[in-house]
Structures are given as structure tokens and as C-alpha cells.
Amino acid sequence: MTPSAPFVDPWQIHPVQIVEAVPESEGVTTYRLRYCGGGGKADYAFQPGQFNMLYVPGAGEMAISMSGEDRQAEGWLHTVRLAGVVTHAMSRLGVGGVLGMRGPFGKPWPLDNAQGCDVIVVAGGIGLAPLRPALQQLSAQRSAYGRLALLYGARTPSGLLYRNDYATWQDAGWQVELTVDRHEPGWTGRVGVVPQLFDRLRGLNTGRTVVFICGPEVMILFAARAALARGIPPQQIWVSLERHMQCGVGMCGHCQLGPLLLCRDGPVVRYDHAERWLQVEGL
Amino acid sequence: MVDQATADEQYLAKADFQVLLDLLAGEGYEVIGPTLGEGAIVYGPLRSVADLPRGWTDEQEAGHYRLVRRNDEAWFGFVVGPQSWKQYLFPPRTRLLTAKCEHGTWKMQPAEEPVPKYAFLGVRACELAALDVQDRVFMHSAFPDPHYVQRRQQALVIAVNCTQAAPTCFCTSMATGPRCRQGFDLALTELAEGFVLEIGSPRGRELAARLPLAPASEQQCRDAADARAQAEQQITRHLATAGLRELLLSNLNHPHWDEVAARCLSCANCTMVCPTCFCSSVEEVSDLLGEQIARERVWDSCFNPQFSYVHGGLVRHNIRSRYRQWLTHKLATWHDQFGTSGCVGCGRCISWCPVGIDLTQEVAGFRAAADRALFDRRPGAGEHAASVSGQGRGPSGLSASRPFLQQPRGEAGRPLPDEAPELGQSDAPGSESPRSTEGR
Numbered sequence A: 001m002t003p004s005a006p007f008v009d010p011w012q013i014h015p016v017q018i019v020e021a022v023p024e025s026e027g028v029t030t031y032r033l034r035y036c037g038g039g040g041k042a043d044y045a046f047q048p049g050q051f052n053m054l055y056v057p058g059a060g061e062m063a064i065s066m067s068g069e070d071r072q073a074e075g076w077l078h079t080v081r082l083a084g085v086v087t088h089a090m091s092r093l094g095v096g097g098v099l100g101m102r103g104p105f106g107k108p109w110p111l112d113n114a115q116g117c118d119v120i121v122v123a124g125g126i127g128l129a130p131l132r133p134a135l136q137q138l139s140a141q142r143s144a145y146g147r148l149a150l151l152y153g154a155r156t157p158s159g160l161l162y163r164n165d166y167a168t169w170q171d172a173g174w175q176v177e178l179t180v181d182r183h184e185p186g187w188t189g190r191v192g193v194v195p196q197l198f199d200r201l202r203g204l205n206t207g208r209t210v211v212f213i214c215g216p217e218v219m220i221l222f223a224a225r226a227a228l229a230r231g232i233p234p235q236q237i238w239v240s241l242e243r244h245m246q247c248g249v250g251m252c253g254h255c256q257l258g259p260l261l262l263c264r265d266g267p268v269v270r271y272d273h274a275e276r277w278l279q280v281e282g283l
Numbered sequence B: 001m002v003d004q005a006t007a008d009e010q011y012l013a014k015a016d017f018q019v020l021l022d023l024l025a026g027e028g029y030e031v032i033g034p035t036l037g038e039g040a041i042v043y044g045p046l047r048s049v050a051d052l053p054r055g056w057t058d059e060q061e062a063g064h065y066r067l068v069r070r071n072d073e074a075w076f077g078f079v080v081g082p083q084s085w086k087q088y089l090f091p092p093r094t095r096l097l098t099a100k101c102e103h104g105t106w107k108m109q110p111a112e113e114p115v116p117k118y119a120f121l122g123v124r125a126c127e128l129a130a131l132d133v134q135d136r137v138f139m140h141s142a143f144p145d146p147h148y149v150q151r152r153q154q155a156l157v158i159a160v161n162c163t164q165a166a167p168t169c170f171c172t173s174m175a176t177g178p179r180c181r182q183g184f185d186l187a188l189t190e191l192a193e194g195f196v197l198e199i200g201s202p203r204g205r206e207l208a209a210r211l212p213l214a215p216a217s218e219q220q221c222r223d224a225a226d227a228r229a230q231a232e233q234q235i236t237r238h239l240a241t242a243g244l245r246e247l248l249l250s251n252l253n254h255p256h257w258d259e260v261a262a263r264c265l266s267c268a269n270c271t272m273v274c275p276t277c278f279c280s281s282v283e284e285v286s287d288l289l290g291e292q293i294a295r296e297r298v299w300d301s302c303f304n305p306q307f308s309y310v311h312g313g314l315v316r317h318n319i320r321s322r323y324r325q326w327l328t329h330k331l332a333t334w335h336d337q338f339g340t341s342g343c344v345g346c347g348r349c350i351s352w353c354p355v356g357i358d359l360t361q362e363v364a365g366f367r368a369a370a371d372r373a374l375f376d377r378r379p380g381a382g383e384h385a386a387s388v389s390g391q392g393r394g395p396s397g398l399s400a401s402r403p404f405l406q407q408p409r410g411e412a413g414r415p416l417p418d419e420a421p422e423l424g425q426s427d428a429p430g431s432e433s434p435r436s437t438e439g440r
């Protein structure tokens, strides 16, 4: 009946300040946050793929993944797409604004287990946000991994996030493949859906390739199937899934997907642990 | 079941019972126990033995609960009512935090509410099991809930063995009762003039040392064992748990869900009365100026449509999917999440369902369908047997009906494969989507 030693109150929200807000694309902004009263990287550590619960007083809380850490500056990043009440309230705060935060929560991308493997990162739209810290870490530890490829798509060319990063990633040895659903003037790249980008990858070493996928659920399913179709076993495919989250720590029941409590057992889960449930409508 | 008296058994006369209540009050405990109220036996503060529902019992059936006079003056001659102890450890509304705007910045403070020190008197075996289930959710977690943990650690648990059962009880199926075996400080078995008392913890032993007890006589121990045996003998309801998780999870698109959905009102009663359901939502409670905000956790339910809200819509948008969530969570996925069933067999959801839906019956419905399907699939059973199972389903019966496949999810109109084939449902003829095996 005794819990393990003293514990932190998972409900306690800490004040954080927006130190920078960079528009990425229509309705999408990357915020750099730090704890109020200073404190940045040293006070806050997370693993790529984890999320925070961000709180705007009066509006509510929401789950937002970390989209990067800033090596030069203090703090950490969140890329937020305007959706409803809380995201809009956050966008009104502006630089200097104070909001609340608890976290980090959730299971990260299994980067350590992937050492020595080829890594294919597949993202759709805002789904690149939770993968960016993984891209950063994989780039930083380039020699520990085999071949690296990013397959990324958005609805429109202007919806592609982190456009300044692509060259950096390519320099770090990434094969970067982009696609969009809809053409826009000036776009000379590919038009089509993300799973088709698997065709750009030649000579896969399927036995030692790891795939990380995040994006809209339908896109995740198709991307995973594309990977399976090319012979990559489901145990080597990891997906980041989204359900409504309230507690973030496995005690409110909101984020269930069959046996998974996605805040606690996810958001990053192995595909063979999720596949069966993703295919049931209304689960 | 052999129910041997332990050497530790003591006897507390009813005439001395008030001493226990006074002792607990003297120790600063708020004693909570069964009492009459709201046309039912509910839990509330107990100051005197006169507060107990002496001489009353509960009559229960699917969709039915009624208080009736007993023909004796038993103090604990009933089973369980609409309430459970969870309302004390996981209150229907808990303040988690306050946020205050000071000089343009927000100060967030944990809610500092006094933690009540409860003594629960009259906890049944199934309820001890329910406490354990909620302990796993709120306490044995990487992030324990401080509100639950503080209440739970202070709480004293005095169990009372059932000496009768209701037709809605099925604790024997869930291996949770009717005998109280663990998780209590003291456990009592009621006799006509007193209680046989067992000690379950060091705290219970300390307390017992201060009570006017006598060693229980052999006769008293025998009578107590008989009284407990009577409860066990009265249990008629049954839930077959073997293979239950897979039975339900391999039939997530079975037509039987539609049948239940047609009866279910999605009223959430079953989750409110259930001693293990833990779902909650957090509300923002703001003052008029919006300068002082409290965040409060309130009970919620998977039967509330908004519970599955995600930006852009509801995941469980019909009663079928919500009832399915409830039943499969209770009996199947709870095992994955918390290493135990989410059902302790107390029968509350059966009695308090306005339309009398009974989960044991629903499970039996799925079993019957599975058995039919297995029968149909025997070599030689073939076409003829398939028509017996009828209902326009494929011969495998169980999973051929997949209305969701009409949704535009499949690549180029090809539906996604169904969930992994399990019990009696692999390679269903007529299924247009043989499970892809490439790359496995």
C-alpha cells in the first residue's frame, strides 16, 4: 500500500513563458518556452516523442509534443497548429505571455534501440513536430545509425514545416523526400501522398530498418502498410498516436485505444501493438 | 469452500460495538458506514450503532433495487447499494489546483484541502477487491495521484463478511468473494448477538487490543463459518471468465453489440455506481473576472458522448461503440492496463441499469454466438449448420459483419484487414480482405 517514496504531484502546473513565437505556416506557430524566472535546458529534459500538457488559464489544457530543443538558446520548442479553444487562447498570449505546463509525459521514440539500424522517418503535416527532436538527435549521433531517410508531406507546399531545416538534415546525411497533396505556384516537387515516397527508397535492408511515423491517423495506417508491403516487420515500425488527453498520466481514461492508455503506453507505440485497434471503427 | 476458523478469531458482542465507534472517533477517524437514506442503503457518517440499517435488507434484480424489512434485527443483513467507497477516496469532485493572476503573471498552487481520515465500516469482499483495483489505477502507477494516495493511506478498513447474497451478486465468478481474505484491518462476521472478528493488519491488531474482545468460542466460529457459507450458497449469477478477454476483443464488430446498443440508454448509471470505474474530466472553474481559477476533477463516463471528443469530432459517436468500450474495458482491456479485471462482481451495474442490462447475460450472448460459430466450423458442419446460425452472417458467424469497412479507409477501395483473427473467426469466407501477410 506504500507508494514508491516521495512523488511529484502530476497535477501541479508550472508557469512557463513564451520567449519566442515563430510562424511556420498558415495557423502553425513554433513557440520557445522556458520556466518563469529563468531556467531552460538545465531544468528541463525530455526525450524525443514525449509531450507536455500546456495550460492556458481560463481556456484549459492540451497535449502538445516537444518539437525540438534549442542548443544555442535556452528553452524548448512546441509547434502548435490552431485548432480550437486552447490553441487559439495560446496564440493570443504572444511573446512574454505566461502559461502553465506539466510534463514531460509519455513514451518516446526508441532511438537507443534503433542504434545500428537504418531509420526511415515518415511524417504528414503537423506530424513532423514530434519527430523533429528525433531528427535532431539522430543527426547529432549520426555515426550510431545507418542510412537515414525522411519522407514528409503536407497538403500544400506552404504547409511544409521547418523548411530551413531540410538542408541541415541533408548535410547530416538524411535523404529528404517531400511531397504535397496540392500544387501551388512555384512548387516543382512531387505531388502525391506520403506513403508513395517509399518508392524513392531503393535497396532497403528490411531486417535492420526502423520506421517512425506520425501524422493523421489514416496517413499512419497507409504509411505503415507501405512499410509492411516492402517487407519491414511490424515490430520495427513505431507510430505516434493521438487521442484526447486530460491527465497525461494514465488515470483519467480519456486516451484509451483498446488496451492502450496512449498517454502512458504511448503516444509512441509499436505498430504491431496498435494495428489491431486502429482498424476498429469507433474504438 | 472450506472455511476454517483461524486461531486469531475474537468475539465482539453487539452490546460493546459502540465502543469500537467511539474508539475510532477518539482516534480522529471519520467513521463511514451503511445507513438508510434516499430509499436505499447508502454510505454516510456513523456516530452510533443506531445509524446502521438494522432490520433492513435490499431486494435486487436486474433494473431493480428495493429496501425491505427483515424478519430479524440483523445489522448488516444486506449486500451493496448504489454507492461505493470510491466516493471517499476518489471524490466525485476534487479540487486539483488553483491559478491566480498576480501582476500579470499566473501563480499555480496545489489545492490545499484537508485530507479526511476515514474509517470505513462494512466493506464487503467485492469492495475490498474494488479498492485494490483503484489502488492500481491511482497509486501503483509511475505517477500516483496524491489526492487518492493520501486518503487511501490514512483510511482504516473494517470489512464485514456477507452472510447473504443478492441475485445480482457474482463475486464467486470474479474470485473476489464472498469471503473477505485480504485488504482489511479488521473483518467481522455477524452473528445474532455479536461479531466474530479477524485481524488483518498491524493497525487492526492495535485497535483490537483496545476493544472488549473475548476469544471466539468454537461454536461462534462454526456459526460464523455457516453464516458465510450461506452467502456463498445463495450466489446464483455466473460470469464465465475463461478466455473472456479474447472472446470480447476478437468480436469487436459482432452484431450482438448492435443488439445491446438498441436497449442501452447510454445514461452512464453503470459507471457511476461501479466501484472501479475511474474516468474523470477536469473542469475550469473561474471567478467572474477570470483572475482566480480552480481546476477540478469530476467523475466522467465513457457513456458520455463528449468523453471521446477529439478536435473535429467524437471517436465513440454511437451507443454501440460506447457500450463496447465499457464492457471491453471492464472485462478485457483492464487486464492489459492494470493487470486485473475491472469487474469485481458486485452486481451494482445490473441493479441500477434503468433497462436492466446485465453484463453477465451479454457475455453469455457472446459466448453462445462463439459456440455456435465453432459448431458451424466443425468439419462437415458446412452449409447446413451455417444456415442455423443464420442472421445473414458468414458461416464463421462472429466477425463477418463489419459495417465500418464501408468507410473510406481502405487503399483504392480495398478494406483494411480486420483485427487479428482469434477465436473461431479466422479466414472467414466471404471476407473480402484476407489479412495481409506480406512482410511478416
Ligand SMILES: Cc1cc2nc3c(=O)[nH]c(=O)nc-3n(C[C@H](O)[C@H](O)[C@H](O)COP(=O)(O)OP(=O)(O)OC[C@H]3O[C@@H](n4cnc5c(N)ncnc54)[C@H](O)[C@@H]3O)c2cc1C
Binding pocket: A051, A060, A061, A062, A063, A064, A065, A066, A067, A078, A079, A080, A081, A082, A083, A084, A085, A086, A087, A088, A126, A129, A130, A241, A242, A243, A244, A245, A267, B306, B307, B309, B310, B311, B312
Ligand atoms: C500526445 C499528443 C501530442 C500532440 N502534439 C501536438 C503538437 O505537437 N502540435 C499540435 O498542434 N497539436 C498536437 N496535438 C493535438 C492537440 O492536443 C490538439 O490539437 C489540441 O488539444 C486542440 O486543443 P484546442 O483547445 O485548440 O481544441 P478544441 O477542439 O477546442 O479542444 C479544446 C479542449 O476543450 C475541450 N473540448 C472542446 N470542445 C469540446 C467538446 N465539444 N466536448 C468535449 N470537450 C471539448 C477538450 O477538453 C479539448 O481539449 C497533440 C495531441 C496529443 C494527444
Ligand code: SF4
Binding pocket: A253, B271, B276, B277, B278, B279, B300, B301, B302, B303, B325, B326, B327, B329, B330
Ligand atoms: S472507460 Fe468506461 S468502463 Fe472504463 S473506467 Fe472509464 S467509465 Fe469505467
Ligand code: SF4
Binding pocket: B270, B273, B274, B275, B276, B330, B342, B343, B344, B345, B346, B347, B348, B349, B350
Ligand atoms: S462492472 Fe458492474 S458488477 Fe462489475 S464491479 Fe462494476 S458495477 Fe460491479
Ligand code: FES
Binding pocket: A244, A245, A246, A247, A248, A249, A250, A251, A252, A253, A254, A255, A256, A261, A262, A263, A264
Ligand atoms: S490522458 Fe488520462 S488516461 Fe491518458
